[in-house]
Amino acid sequence: GQQLNQSPQSMFIQEGEDVSMNCTSSSIFNTWLWYKQDPGEGPVLLIALYKAGELTSNGRLTAQFGITRKDSFLNISASIPSDVGIYFCAGQYYGGSQGNLIFGKGTKLSVKP
Amino acid sequence: SQTIHQWPATLVQPVGSPLSLECTVEGTSNPNLYWYRQAAGRGLQLLFYSVGIGQISSEVPQNLSASRPQDRQFILSSKKLLLSDSGFYLCAWSLGQGNEQYFGPGTRLTVT
Numbered sequence A: 001g002q003q004l005n006q007s008p009q010s011m012f013i014q015e016g017e018d019v020s021m022n023c024t025s026s027s028i029f030n031t032w033l034w035y036k037q038d039p040g041e042g043p044v045l046l047i048a049l050y051k052a053g054e055l056t057s058n059g060r061l062t063a064q065f066g067i068t069r070k071d072s073f074l075n076i077s078a079s080i081p082s083d084v085g086i087y088f089c090a091g092q093y094y095g096g097s098q099g100n101l102i103f104g105k106g107t108k109l110s111v112k113p
Numbered sequence B: 001s002q003t004i005h006q007w008p009a010t011l012v013q014p015v016g017s018p019l020s021l022e023c024t025v026e027g028t029s030n031p032n033l034y035w036y037r038q039a040a041g042r043g044l045q046l047l048f049y050s051v052g053i054g055q056i057s058s059e060v061p062q063n064l065s066a067s068r069p070q071d072r073q074f075i076l077s078s079k080k081l082l083l084s085d086s087g088f089y090l091c092a093w094s095l096g097q098g099n100e101q102y103f104g105p106g107t108r109l110t111v112t
Helices: none
Strands: A005-007 A010-013 A019-024 A029-037 A044-049 A055-058 A061-065 A071-076 A085-093 A107-111 B003-007 B010-013 B019-026 B032-039 B042-052 B055-058 B065-070 B073-078 B087-094 B107-111
Touching (some): A010 A019, A019 A085, A029 A061, A029 A071, A044 A055, A044 A061, A071 A085, A085 B042, B003 B087, B019 B032, B019 B087, B042 B065, B042 B073, B055 B065
Antiparallel strands (some): A005 A019, A029 A044, A029 A085, A055 A061, B003 B019, B019 B073, B042 B055, B065 B073, B087 B107
16 A cells, blocks of 8 residues: 655754654655644644645744655754654545545654753 | 544453444534544554545454444444554544544553
């Protein structure tokens, strides 16, 4: 089946640092979504992207829909402690069932000790 | 505004016992509804989705079933739980032609 490769799997952040993560696929996607999940809670939608090349911001978060339609990245600028959590990319690949998303395995953000 | 509820929040059940998890959505009509399972805080696996009352599609063969008795109610069931059914179960909704899915708070199921 379709798979998304999300990297890195985990990373440590120090307050004030910028963070970057990305997702890639071997298939063309027509939608990319980015979610954040806090422990014990459901994922929360951060950013939705629908057009190749689209660059969208939500506060300190910026995400882009890759030109090839096979990748997307999420940047967090000037990280703060509450940015800790697991970030998931999700997408609908071209030809997939409407509304059915494929999820990456997540990037776990932790505070640098 | 739309809200999504899941009940119960946590559940501990013995192997072989039945299961019923409920999801309800408020503030929207005719949503698409989804059940996911998440193991070990990672990786969401789509279990079932529904585009309308009584319409259920299963994504993976398993020990679980789903039903949609009302427009905004989605139920996940099992007749006999297995140890491997333990996990974090998430319900989500989306509007017909949109791909943005909105998740509920989840149910933590532990099968002992």
